[in-house]
Amino acid sequence: MRFDGIHHVTCITADAPANVDFYTRVLGLRLVKKTVNQDDPTVYHLFYADEDGSAGSDITFFEYPNARPGQAGDGMVHTVVWRVGSPEALEFWANRLGAEGHEVEADGESLRFANPEGLQHELVVSHVADEPLVAHHPEIPREVALWGFEGVRAYGRASDDFLTALGFEQEEGRWDTRAETRGGWIEYAEAPHVAGVGGAGTVHHVAWASKMEDQEAWHDRVLEAGGNPTQIIDRFWFRSIYFREPAGVLFEIATLGPGFTTDEDPEHLGEKLILPPAFEHLRERVEPVLTPLPDPRAGWAKR
Numbered sequence: 001m002r003f004d005g006i007h008h009v010t011c012i013t014a015d016a017p018a019n020v021d022f023y024t025r026v027l028g029l030r031l032v033k034k035t036v037n038q039d040d041p042t043v044y045h046l047f048y049a050d051e052d053g054s055a056g057s058d059i060t061f062f063e064y065p066n067a068r069p070g071q072a073g074d075g076m077v078h079t080v081v082w083r084v085g086s087p088e089a090l091e092f093w094a095n096r097l098g099a100e101g102h103e104v105e106a107d108g109e110s111l112r113f114a115n116p117e118g119l120q121h122e123l124v125v126s127h128v129a130d131e132p133l134v135a136h137h138p139e140i141p142r143e144v145a146l147w148g149f150e151g152v153r154a155y156g157r158a159s160d161d162f163l164t165a166l167g168f169e170q171e172e173g174r175w176d177t178r179a180e181t182r183g184g185w186i187e188y189a190e191a192p193h194v195a196g197v198g199g200a201g202t203v204h205h206v207a208w209a210s211k212m213e214d215q216e217a218w219h220d221r222v223l224e225a226g227g228n229p230t231q232i233i234d235r236f237w238f239r240s241i242y243f244r245e246p247a248g249v250l251f252e253i254a255t256l257g258p259g260f261t262t263d264e265d266p267e268h269l270g271e272k273l274i275l276p277p278a279f280e281h282l283r284e285r286v287e288p289v290l291t292p293l294p295d296p297r298a299g300w301a302k303r
């Protein structure tokens with residue numbers, strides 16, 4: 001068994017309106033699900049992805065309006081790495097982000113920048129044949145758009161035995177995992193000499209993609225490898241197992257289905273607050289306390 005690369009990366013924001021603006025208007029992703037954190041339904045869980053809400057392109061945020069700025073440290077993912085199609089795309093993004101007032105750092109086939117709360121992102125030119133996962137945006141042509149995740153960079157010491165047991169293969173210092181649909185990796189580096197603090201602008205966990213039918217087997221595999229997995233939790237749009245790998249990074253294994261279009265028309269993903277059926281009874285309580293968020297595509301001309 002191997003993972004089909006990264007399923008999603010979940011992070012923390014203290015400012016949902018600015019977060020929506022950055023990921024949809026600036027980076028050109030689509031808000032594909034506006035829902036609540038199933039472990040704390042009084043706060044948002046926002047999902048951004050390609051046009052179809054595909055695993056492999058899905059960056060998500062828990063909104064804690066009073067969260068203090070965090071700091072990536074030991075046992076935390078510190079950078080989310082995205083694919084683009086060409087060096088010209090890197091140039092496009094250097095210009096676009098620069099015009100928005102974001103500092104960018106170009107280095108060969110890579111471009112680094114941070115989101116408004118300091119979460120590090122990196123764009124790299126893709127050298128794999130995986131399908132580009134692209135969202136529509138009126139100012140961002142498909143050729144230069146983000147194409148989904150390439151990998152994540154974390155602080156800590158990689159556990160060879162554990163990662164190998166989970167089907168990762170080490171290649172040039174990276175732990176790579178690839179199955180039928182896609183591939184992705186995690187790279188570890190020594191932590192800076194400051195303590196990590198979860199908070200706004202940090203990564204909460206990284207989820208690896210599994211086939212629906214493999215989820216039980218993955219649960220057992222994590223146990224056999226010495227991990228301490230949760231039971232399989234039904235997140236409605238996918239099923240999940242959570243555990244910390246030995247370096248301390250919170251991993252999730254999430255299924256490639258059923259997906260975000262099970263309860264919303266694909267044409268209208270993300271426009272309304274969606275609660276899974278088990279949470280619908282909370283709507284009257286949670287809707288008034290959530291920060292109002294506009295539909296990011298409301299101003300678009302009819303396509």
Ligand code: ZN
Nearest residue numbers: 010205207252
């Ligand atoms: Zn998750």
